[in-house]
Amino acid sequence: MEGLTSAQVAAAKTNDVPRRTSRSLSAIIRANVLTLFNLVIGVLWALILIFGEWQDSLFGLVIVANAMIGIVQELRAKRTLDRLAVVNEAPVTVRRDGRDQQIHSRHIVLGDLILLGPGDRLLVDGEVVASQGLEIDESLLTGEADPVRKQPGDQVLSGSFAVAGSGAFTATRVGEDAYAAQLTEQASAFSLAHSELRDGVTKFIKYITWLVIPIGALLLYSQVRNDEDFGSAITGAVAGIVTMIPEGLVLMTSIAFAVGVVRLGQRNALVQELPAIEGLARVDVLCLDKTGTLTAGGMELGEVIRLRDDAPIDDALGALAHADSHPNATAQAIQAGYASPPGWTATELVPFSSARKWSGATFDGHGSWSLGAPDVLLSPDHQAYGTAATLAATGARVIALCRTEENEPVALITLKQRIRPDAHETLQYFAAQGVTVKVISGDSPDAVAAIATALEIPGGERAVDARTLPPDDQEKLAEILEDNTVFGRVTPQQKRQFVAALQSRGHTVAMTGDGVNDVLALKDADLGIAMGAGSPATKAVAQVVLLDDRFDSLPEVVAEGRRVLANIERVSNLFLTKTFYAIALSLVVGVLGVMFPFAPRHSTLVNALTIGAPALFLALAPTLERAESGFVPRVLRFAVPAGLITAAAVMLSFWAGGGDRTSAVVTLFIVTWWILALVARPLRPWKVLLIGVMAVLFALALAVPFTRQFFALGAGGWAAVAIGAVAAAAISAAVKLTGTLRT
Incomplete structure (x- = not known):
């Protein structure tokens, strides 16, 4: 797959969809000058100038002052939004002239070969031409939360995003022809509507006018x-x-x-919807993902505990870690310690996903192997199951390496996670401000509890295993959420259910996240906050993006x-x-x-x-x-x-x-x-x-x-x-x- 040539790109239709993070200059001027009140005051001003004394016409200057101040302030906000939106926009990887390159989304052209990895947004429609376990989440379009496995020849639509695996597709509809061409624009549009505050002011104006x-x-x-x-x-x-x-x-x-x-822009916080500022002020529950939020991004390989001496553990770890062309943080940590072994060619791959909590591959001549959460892959009565739980209680992330055919663990691997240095002080701020914190993670309950306890989160020592929660009883779920603080083994769909359950109790819920598993919950929360280093899909649906990836920016954001x-x-x-x-x-x-x-x-x-x-x-x-x-x-x-x-x-x-x-x-x-x-x-x-x-x-x-x-x-x-x-x-x-x- 060589992709388009430079000559073909030059002649093709581009994906140049008008993307506005703020109103145009003409719209700003119209909004601040052509108002009903300015018309009324202007007429009254003229009456005084004609029939009264000029000293009584000073009130007319308020039209000029209001318009000038409003225009200047909104232009400042426009410049800030436009600048930060460019910083926030993730590049798209395409293959042209036989080599991969990253381009701006506007520079995609019809027929481009676009490469996908976990977390990548699909900005144009197309047809899949290569798939390595590629799974696409179309929930933002269809409402269906289950990822869809895509094979060559399948159609993909803009507005969806990759959650697992990797692949490539050819752009078949770009620009305004794409199915969801306006989705990204709407996600970061400059808006002053749809809030209790704005609606309240509008009501006042309407009644007063009458x-x-x-x-x-x-x-x-x-x-x-x-x-x-x-x-x-x-x-x-x-x-x-x-x-x-x-x-x-x-x-x-x-x-x-x-x-x-x-002000938020000066703190590297991009507000993609102005009503989000109102949401910031009303938040009383903050749902935090552990990895990437409470802990620093990335992990380091810790200890490899060998459970069987007759297994090629080093080769299997290296082969699995290098099998996925878009490795997650776990695979990257293993790659740092293990090279890809010769002769291990993957014939079938199951990429990691947050819903499965494991990945696997079949290697020609070496069998099938899986790597994932011990409490998912192992039987509770296996000795290694208890060993993994003991290790997780120290705060380490633990994964198991298994031979798939034998359903037998051969090693336990620990990964070191560093608590963000600013996390403790930030959590203390929220506690003092009456904001309840809920830690919601896909990691094991023991590991999450260890991190929460180290950060002195109230109730952090009692972690709830989300697999034990009632699947369809929102009232019961809301009750459990009210009584507990820390939750482990939470699936992406459960994160969404958590948000809905808390909202059903009258809470204003903010959700932070950085991975594709957080997208649905971020979208449903009253306020979605994405970390700057997060996936493109996460940043697209969040109302606020912390561009510098600093957790300690949150107090300033809420205070604003x-x-x-x-x-x-x-x-x-x-x-x-x-x-x-x-x-x-x-x-x-x-x-x-x-x-x-x-x-x-x-x-x-x-x-x-x-x-x-x-x-x-x-x-x-x-x-x-x-x-x-x-x-x-x-x-x-x-x-x-x-x-x-x-x-x-x-x-x-x-x-x-x-x-x-x-x-x-x-x-x-x-x-x-x-x-x-x-x-x-x-x-x-x-x-x-x-x-x-x-x-x-x-x-x-x-x-x-x-x-x-x-x-x-x-x-x-x-x-x-x-x-x-x-x-x-x-x-x-x-x-x-x-x-x-x-x-």
Whole structure:
């Protein structure tokens, strides 16, 4: 099989499928500029410029600010995603001009001879031309978990992946013609949807939009009817409508997500789906694979315990280890100690798979041999079975070498595994953060328990043999998972069942892995985390890829997710409180037909100091709070009472001051400034400084003649301060009663 020639490659159709890890520049600009709120604010801005005073049009600058900030932050995230996606993308091995070479997936052409090994993804459709025990997992396409053995002439589809053996196929459909051409693109697409957080913000926007239209119409009608000055009427109506719009909420949400992507990218963590950041914050169970996660990648050959002196053990080990053209870590460790013996030609090969937990081969003139897990290949009553268990209890990986015809073990081989130096500290972090760790491994229970005990994982000494678990009773399985921490001899299908059972108990499950046996569980988990050195198939389905293969990156990844969600909830409280007090004020003013208590320039000043500028800092602040479900009702429990109390205080101050708008503005600032202090809790020195600076800036706006004249402010009065203080105390009591007061 020589493959295509260079001339044939140059003339063939390529696999150039548009693969976007983020939105295009034009899409980013449209998403940040062409919004409903920008349209509403733009119309109101034009009305003020035509009928009012230009000082009241400052709110229009929010369109420019929102668009510019949003575009810049998303472009930063786009660059980060695009760069990391290139780093993460695994090359494809093809044979051209008679030699093997690795190329980018886009450079595959129709008719290419593509070589496969365990863990390789199939990126185009084709026909198998060579198979050495090749087994393909098509579960991502068909839902069937059992691997399919492929022989020459069989068809293979893009979107599947090799789980065992090796082989080659000829590309018959490439590019957009391939069966699952969009699968890889979807696995790493830039997305801001499909999350409770985004859905919650979307609901707020939708409901507020429907409220703004009738309430804004009522307000405009009342102001025009009761004010002889048409310009003043328009100004009053615009003040209420503009304040109702949470114009910065979507912006702050997008910024928090985008900055999260950039920060994680700086830590070499590729977020392939932005909602994964939300999943990071909600995780309360972390399922870990032992090999490659708790232990460092690769193994070293340890001791070879000979059980029979008349067996060619050295030759058999060397022949088996070198028989597979794509050796796994076990075979590689044996290859380092044993050369391929002359005269041992494999006539039949059964490659290793995680489901079988053994491999084997028949050698011309030397019989059939198998290499695999002792508790799979050996009878429990065999002496070697107990010896293997004793060795595994020390933490070593133990495999048995058997003559297949005689079903007789001839040697036990130990492989040394090194615990990652960062594993212990990382596990302690998760324990302190209330994240339960489950160790799920295909290795023997004794070996897994030894590693878990060395890492001081609670309950690590009691390893459960997954072969004893109920196969079809999810409720019973969930109960066992709740009560135990360490599991050995877990099959790939069982890993998937474990994830489903934990989710059935209301847990948010994260799954880490690096091998093809982890693919299905990673796909089903709420958050799939792949190690950078893992198989291409594993990295394709994971939402987060740790490109530097560092286990100690996980705490930073989880912390970033928590920061994003907790801070978005904070700024949501600020923006929606503003919306609800504006709605209440507009209804009162519209029904009673009185003047609106403040002008647009007043709301611009107060909103900038108590929401706009502080929200930008709060959205990016560090926090370790674990996110909980119920985002929408929790925000409403805070914003509705806070907004109603604020509206009542502002109207009372306005009437008590005889229609003095400055009194209303002073009360409004005091109350919303206090809401900012509540939302910012727990207070840190920098937050106290931020809140203090906002108060100083408002005092300067009242004291400096230029700003006082610019914002049309008078002296106010102590009554306004007193009303504001009482309202602030009432809001504190209200949010405490509703359970939304931060501690």
